[in-house]
Amino acid sequence: MDRVILDWPNLGFHVRETDINVRCHYQGGEWGPLEFSDNHNLTIPMAATALHYGQSIFEGLKAFETVDGRVAIFRPDENAARMQYGARKLLMEAPPTSLFLEAVSELVRQNRRFVPPAGSGAALYLRPLLFGTSPLLGVRPAKEFTFCMFATPVGPYFRSVLSPIRLRVERESHRAAPLGIGDVKAAGNYAASMRSVGAAKHAGFDNVLYLDARESRYIDETGATNFFGIQSGDQHRYITPRSNSILASITNKSLMTIADDLGYLVEHRPIAVDELSSFDEAGACGTAAVITPIQEIVDSSGTYGYVAPGPVTRKLYDRLTGIQAGVMEDTHGWVHYVD
Ligand SMILES: Cc1ncc(COP(=O)(O)O)c(C=O)c1O
Structure with a gap:
């Protein structure tokens, strides 16, 4: 693995494009396969419920390189469960935990060269999204959904580690x-x-x-x-x-x-x-x-x-x-x- 060269201690909290993202569509009552892509854009109907009625939720989790060179993700099952909870409240279909975890692990593997070095204080941030894509005019829940996720290396959200x-x-x-x-x-x-x-x-x-x-x-x-x-x-x-x-x-x-x-x-x-x-x-x-x-x-x-x-x-x-x-x-x- 040839890690990308970035200013790891000073990454800030911004989007930096990585190699691969993942998307998956719920249609006809079932989830399709995970699709990995190097295209950073999505195409959705202009009338998608996510856009006008806010049927849209997200998550945030981090992958870290450990001192022995492995990659650790912190409690991703909890993010899957929270997305499922949010989906129930907004009448959406959420990915099952196994699908969520597979997307997380594979996304990290495919962007391994963007995982910051152990001890740098930085991490690979993963941003899963779930939203309604059915084109609807009345206020009703979608029947089709997209679950997708991108990865981006980040530093601390506020200034620097432990800075007040x-x-x-x-x-x-x-x-x-x-x-x-x-x-x-x-x-x-x-x-x-x-x-x-x-x-x-x-x-x-x-x-x-x-x-x-x-x-x-x-x-x-x-x-x-x-x-x-x-x-x-x-x-x-x-x-x-x-x-x-x-x-x-x-x-x-x-x-x-x-x-x-x-x-x-x-x-x-x-x-x-x-x-x-x-x-x-x-x-x-x-x-x-x-x-x-x-x-x-x-x-x-x-x-x-x-x-x-x-x-x-x-x-x-x-x-x-x-x-x-x-x-x-x-x-x-x-x-x-x-x-
Ligand atoms: C409003 C709000 N509260 C709390 C949190 C912290 O949650 P977590 O520790 O699961 O990231 C977040 C970030 O995800 C948030 O956006």
């Missing part, structure tokens, strides 16, 4: 409604967040912290990550919001397990904004952001500062990335090897 960020509590809009589709990785949720995230960035922040849409009282999540707070003491506490309008982050789920393994108390419950003053550390977590320490949260109620990165955040980061890189024991069976 500043957030603004969003008081002028909400991301998603309770009993809505905030718990689905639906394309429209991200369109809905662009204005507030853009305004916050314009004002010098890295992202926003959304509040619940019913009372604007509880913390939901940022535009692209879950949130957690740490209380240090005799026994450390990992505290993360429970809400039906946030995405069930696979990173956060893993961190709750790791925190428990490390002997911390894990609290998965509604977190009122007033509690921001009770945390010693705070973080944003997700596949793209990994664990990004939060140094400051600015709200109309006050400004809250945190040690960033604090010792607990660092420990969680080391354990999570150690498992992903194959240098720490994968006691929970999270890593899926491509070969």
